[in-house]
Amino acid sequence: MTETGKAKAMKKTVRAAFVKSLPVMAGYLALGFGFGVLLAQAGYGPIWALAMSVTIYAGAMQYLAVDLLANQAPLVATAIATFMVNARHIFYGVTMIEKYRNAGKYKPYIVFGMTDETYSLTCDGKSPEGIDFPRFAFWLTLFDHSYWIVGCVVGALVGTLVEFDSRGVDFAMTALFVAVFVEQWKGTRRRRPALVGVAVSVLALLAFGPDNFLIPATLGICAVLIGGRRFFETKKETEMLAAQEVALIKEPLASTDATAEKEGER
Amino acid sequence: MIDFSHSVAIVAVVAAVTAGLRFFPFLVFGGKRKTPEVVSYLGVALPPAIIAMLVVYCFRNATPLRYPFALPELIAGVAVAFLHAWKGNMLLSVGGGTLLYMALLQRVFV
Numbered sequence: 261m262t263e264t265g266k267a268k269a270m271k272k273t274v275r276a277a278f279v280k281s282l283p284v285m286a287g288y289l290a291l292g293f294g295f296g297v298l299l300a301q302a303g304y305g306p307i308w309a310l311a312m313s314v315t316i317y318a319g320a321m322q323y324l325a326v327d328l329l330a331n332q333a334p335l336v337a338t339a340i341a342t343f344m345v346n347a348r349h350i351f352y353g354v355t356m357i358e359k360y361r362n363a364g365k366y367k368p369y370i371v372f373g374m375t376d377e378t379y380s381l382t383c384d385g386k387s388p389e390g391i392d393f394p395r396f397a398f399w400l401t402l403f404d405h406s407y408w409i410v411g412c413v414v415g416a417l418v419g420t421l422v423e424f425d426s427r428g429v430d431f432a433m434t435a436l437f438v439a440v441f442v443e444q445w446k447g448t449r450r451r452r453p454a455l456v457g458v459a460v461s462v463l464a465l466l467a468f469g470p471d472n473f474l475i476p477a478t479l480g481i482c483a484v485l486i487g488g489r490r491f492f493e494t495k496k497e498t499e500m501l502a503a504q505e506v507a508l509i510k511e512p513l514a515s516t517d518a519t520a521e522k523e524g525e526r
Numbered sequence: 527m528i529d530f531s532h533s534v535a536i537v538a539v540v541a542a543v544t545a546g547l548r549f550f551p552f553l554v555f556g557g558k559r560k561t562p563e564v565v566s567y568l569g570v571a572l573p574p575a576i577i578a579m580l581v582v583y584c585f586r587n588a589t590p591l592r593y594p595f596a597l598p599e600l601i602a603g604v605a606v607a608f609l610h611a612w613k614g615n616m617l618l619s620v621g622g623g624t625l626l627y628m629a630l631l632q633r634v635f636v
Contacts, residue, residue, distance in 0.1 A: 283616025290624055303528055308537075315541040325540050329533055338536050342543035349544070351576060353551030355569040360552070367552070374548050376580055383573040428628035431602060434584035435623035438603055439610040441581050444574050446611065453571045457578025470586035474579075481575045486564060492571050 269391075276388045277399035281407070283436065284377045288407035289414075290432040295322050296415020297426050302330040309416035313409045317373060319433060321345050322412075348478055352379045359385040363394035370394065373401035375408075376433075380440045452492055456484050594635035602627035 296309045304326075316322055324345060328338050352374055359382075360367055378401050387396035418424075445454060464477035485492060555565060585603070588596035606623035613619070 283620055286617050286621045286624075304533070308533075312537055312541075316537065316544055318540075318544050321540060321544060325536065328536055328540070329528075332529060332532055333536065335535055335539050338539045339543050342540045343547070346544050346547050348576065348579075349547045350550055351568070351572055353548060354555070354565055355572050357551060357555050358566060358569060371548050371552055372545055380577060380580075425632055428598075428631040429624065431599075431627035432620055432624045434581070434599070434603065435606045435620045435627075436616075437577060437580045437584055438606045438623070439616055439619040441577050442607050442610045443614070444577060451574075454574040454578045457575030458582060460575075461579040461582035465582060465586055473586070474583060477579050477582075478576075481572070481579060482568065485568065485571045485575065489567065 273391050273395050274399050276391055277396050278403055280381055280396075281400050281403035283439070284381065284404045285407045287377060287432040287436045288404060289411040290429050291319055292408050292411020292413075293415035293418070294426055294429040294432075295319075295326070296412045296417070297419035298323065298326045299329075299412075300416045300419025302326050304329060304416070305420055306413050306416040309412040310409065313412035317405060317408060318346060318375060319377075319408075323430070344472075344475060347475055349374060351478060351482070352383070355383060356385075360394060360397070363397070366394045366398040370397050370401050373405050375404065377436055378404045380437070453485060456488075457481055460484060598627055598630040598635050601630060 292313065295313075296306075299309055299312070300306075312322055312325065316325065321342060324341060327333075328341065333341075353371065356374070356379075360370060363370060381400060382397050385393060387393040441454070445451065460480040461473070461477045464473040464480055467473070468476050555562070585596070585599055588599040590596040602623050605626055606619050609622055610616070610619040
C-alpha cells in the first residue's frame with residue numbers, strides 16, 4: 261500500500277470508529293459528569309478525576325471508589341470490593357480471546373479499556389466493510405476513553421464551582437444497556453442466552469440482594485449455558501458458520517487459520 | 527480526614543485490580559494457539575446473557591414495593607426500549623431516556 265493509501269485507510273478506520281462511538285459519547289459525558297460532581301462533593305478535585313478516569317476507567321467502580329475514598333477504606337477491603345464489582349470483566353475477556361488474537365500492538369490498550377460500554381459495541385467482533393477489526397476496536401476504545409475523561413474532569417470542575425441537581429444522570433448507563441439489549445434482540449437469533457441472562461440475574465438479585473448478586477448471577481449464567489449447551493448449541497453452530505463465511509470473504513488468511521483450528525479441535 | 531497517600535493507594539489498588547481482571551483471561555488463554563472448546567462456546571453464548579445481566583444490574587436499586595414503585599425506572603426504561611426499537615438511534619435513545627428519567631425523578635415523583 262502506498263503512503264496515501266495507508267493514510268486513507270487510517271482515516272476511514274478512525275471515522276468509522278468515531279461514528280460507532282457516538283452513542284457512548286452521550287452516555288459517558290453524562291455518567292462521567294455525575295461521577296465528577298460526586299467526587300468533588302467528597303472533597304477531591306479535578307486532578308483526582310483526571311487521574312482516576314485515566315487509570316481506573318470503570319464506570320460503576322469509580323462511583324463506588326468515591327465512597328471508598330470518602331470513608332478512607334482499608335486497602336484489602338478496597339481490593340475485595342473492586343474484585344466483586346469488576347469480576348464480570350473476566351468473562352468479557354473470555355469472549356474476546358479469539359477476536360483479538362491477532363491484535364498485536366493494539367491489544368494491551370484494547371484490553372485495558374474493555375469497559376461494559378465498549379465491550380457492548382465490540383462483542384459481536386464486527387467492523388464495517390473493509391476495516392481491520394482490532395484497529396477499529398483500538399480507535400473506538402480511545403474515543404470512548406476520552407469522552408469518559410472529559411466527562412469526569414468537567415464534572416469535578418463544575419462540582420467544585422457550582423451547586424446543582426444532577427440526580428438521575430446515572431440513568432445514562434441503564435439507557436445504554438437497554439438499547440444494546442433491544443438491538444441484540446432484534447438483530448440475532450441468539451435470544452435464548454439473553455432470556456437465561458434475565459432469568460438468572462433476577463433470581464440472583466432476589467436471593468442475594470442488590471449489592472452481592474453480580475458474581476452469583478455470572479456463575480449461574482455460565483452454569484446454565486454450559487449445562488444446557490445442547491439446547492443453545494444448534495443456533496450457535498449456524499451462527500459460527502455464517503460468521504466464518506463472512507470472515508472468509510473479508511480476510512481469507514485469518515479465517516483459514518480459524519477454520520483449521522476448529523477442525524483440529526474435532 | 528482525607529489522607530493524601532492513602533487516597534493515592536486506594537486509587538492505585540482499584541486501578542490495578544480492575545486492569546488485572548481485564549487482562550487475566552488473555553494471559554491465561556491468549557498465548558497458546560488453542561482455546562478450550564467450552565471457552566470458545568461461552569465466547570458466543572455469553573455476551574447476550576451478560577448484557578441482559580447488566581440491564582438487571584442497572585435496575586437493582588429500584589423499589590417496586592414502596593413509593594415511587596420503580597415507576598421512574600420503568601417508564602424511562604420502556605421509553606428507551608420503544609424509542610430504540612422504533613428509531614434505532616443510540617444517541618436519541620440514551621439522551622432522551624436520561625433526560626426523561628431526570629425529569630421524572632426531579633419533577634414528577636418528588
